[in-house]
Amino acid sequence: MPPAAKALRKEVRAFLNEQMPKSVSSAEKARSWSGGAAAFSKLLGQQGWLGMTWPKKYGGHERSYAERYVVIEELLVAGAPVGLHWVADRQSGPLMLRFGTEEQREFFLPRIARGEAYFCIGMSEPNSGSDLASVRTRAHKVEGGWRINGQKIWTSNAHSAHYMIALVRTGEAETRHAGLTQFIVDMKSEGLTVKPIANLTGESHFNEVFFDDVFVPDNRLVGREGDGWRQVGAELAFERSGPERYLSSIRLFLEFLRVAGPNPTELEKQLIGRMTAEMWTLRQMSMSILGKLAAGEDPAVDAAIVKDIGTSFEQELPRLVQANAREDVTLETGDAFDDTLSYLLQTSPSFSLRGGTREILRGIIARDLGLR
């Protein structure tokens, strides 16, 4: 990490110390990038901590990838409510920087960097999950733009996002990877309906999104018509290698440390040691990909490796903590430890699903090994 990153880390910690209300519960913090607060997103924008690596002419701050990494690490560890702008800052903005038109960059990027424009990702469909190339939502050409018909599902934050980057079919259905195109869809468009889906905890983070002849003007097509598959692939290394892929359960680890106290049992020592070594290793792996991204490489396979190991870890953590918690833990009392454990036990199955399932990731790695 460069020296500038170290100074920035101090700054972010001081900011969080001041801005994170002391009353936020541990379980609330555990939500982090699944939670969100509009005022907080704006505040981050004012700090210059959104769109950090983007050119200044688009409202960015021309900071290094390492500096952005420091900021998101500290936000995640503090359990800050970063969910609203998360996708826009992490991948929609970079997508437009790479493939978007000048007009798109000038319009959207400053809004994202101010923490005012949120994005969601319209990929999965009812019959198109891991088999993403089978998407059937279709755009057909009309005067001045396109009309979209079809349905997306499992779209996180569709209910709070202003825009969706939708992957839809513009070519022949038989061609699979070819004929897919990305559009920026205004979520207020006529004919677009968002219907929340309650997850198993009763909360609604993901949604169904219905497109009934939704009009999208020509200037909202991202990159090249028919190039959607390749463009989606270019986002994935960003999406899969970040610290959010191993830190989702850190709040429970910290609770475990708190309850274990300075003189833990032998069993607790073992668990703490093992989980610490794993986080240390994952951090090294995640940062090494950062170096490759900064150098303009496309470390898709490395990112798949980090995501699979990282999410396996953050998923295993609640199970390990439950199996080894002290006998007075009941999951009933509603204290910080109970609530955090209870929340993560229930949400951790999603960790190895969102952003590409474990099986898909391993398929990517197997292909790189020359097995398929």
Place this chain on the structure above:
Amino acid sequence: MSELRTLLSETTARVLADSRNAPLERAWTQIAQAGLASVLIREDDGGFGGTWSDAMIVMKAAGQHACAAPLPENILATALANAAGVTLPDGMITIGPRPDGALNGTGFTGSIAGVPWGRNASHVATIVARGGGHQLVIAKVADAKITPHENPAGEPRDTLAFDNAPIVTAEIPGWDSHRLYAFGAMLRSAQIAGAIAGALELSVTYTRERQQFGRPLANFQAIQQQLAVLAEETAASDMAAAAAFRAAGTGEGLFECAAAKLRTNRAARTATGIAHQVHGAMGFTAEYDLHHFTRRLWAWQTEFGNERFWGGKIGSGVAARGPANFWADLVALSE
């Protein structure tokens, strides 16, 4: 990788591959002549003038080529000699991981267990406390009573007993026997990373060639998914070991040595299971090469500290610092 490192990596791979089936004495001559044991020795003194990260390249290759000689141990011995400001004698120098004895005047009395290739080495280097400080002790193996032992991979791990043996000794600032043990763990983490890479390579080749149900095993998703995990563990062990070697070159490195051994041990456990499973009965034969990697991986998990040992050390330290310091401490390691 820098040009120099690429060269070092290629040279190491070539020499170790060439000398693999040679008798130890001849293999060692080739290794010594290629300067592999001198990677940390200053260029002025006829070495490569490398860093610990350069040393890792050699040690990982030692694991990847199932090197049957105390090459990593000899490299560590050169670092100890450098820290103590003494010149090592010529020959094959190994390390004494667990010294149990005392210095009296210029003699050493006691025993050292688990000495890699003790019977073959010319000298053993270890660290013994004296007064308030710590002494690097270099003893001639010829002065020892040797009790031979082998680890499960058949590698010599001998007990050397000394009775007032004449030694070279010097104060070694910044070191003690615990640090020596931790650095031994770091050595093994690099070798483990190399051996896992070797096991992965064999597994990929084998499953692409072996046909069942009319197609290569590699075509089956059940096999692909397992080998993907093996590749993940290869990457994780490589990264953990590399981070420890980097830390050894810049600071104290004790946490990193511990974390790297803990993580690579875990990787070794997963990797040996998968590599054997995808090989079927063939991998279980003496004739096939897989056991050169897996038997070492089993042996090395115990050497220089198992997961319980290092888990306890890290766990105690982290718990004593408490949740408020956890993240700041973790991040500070890389700053």
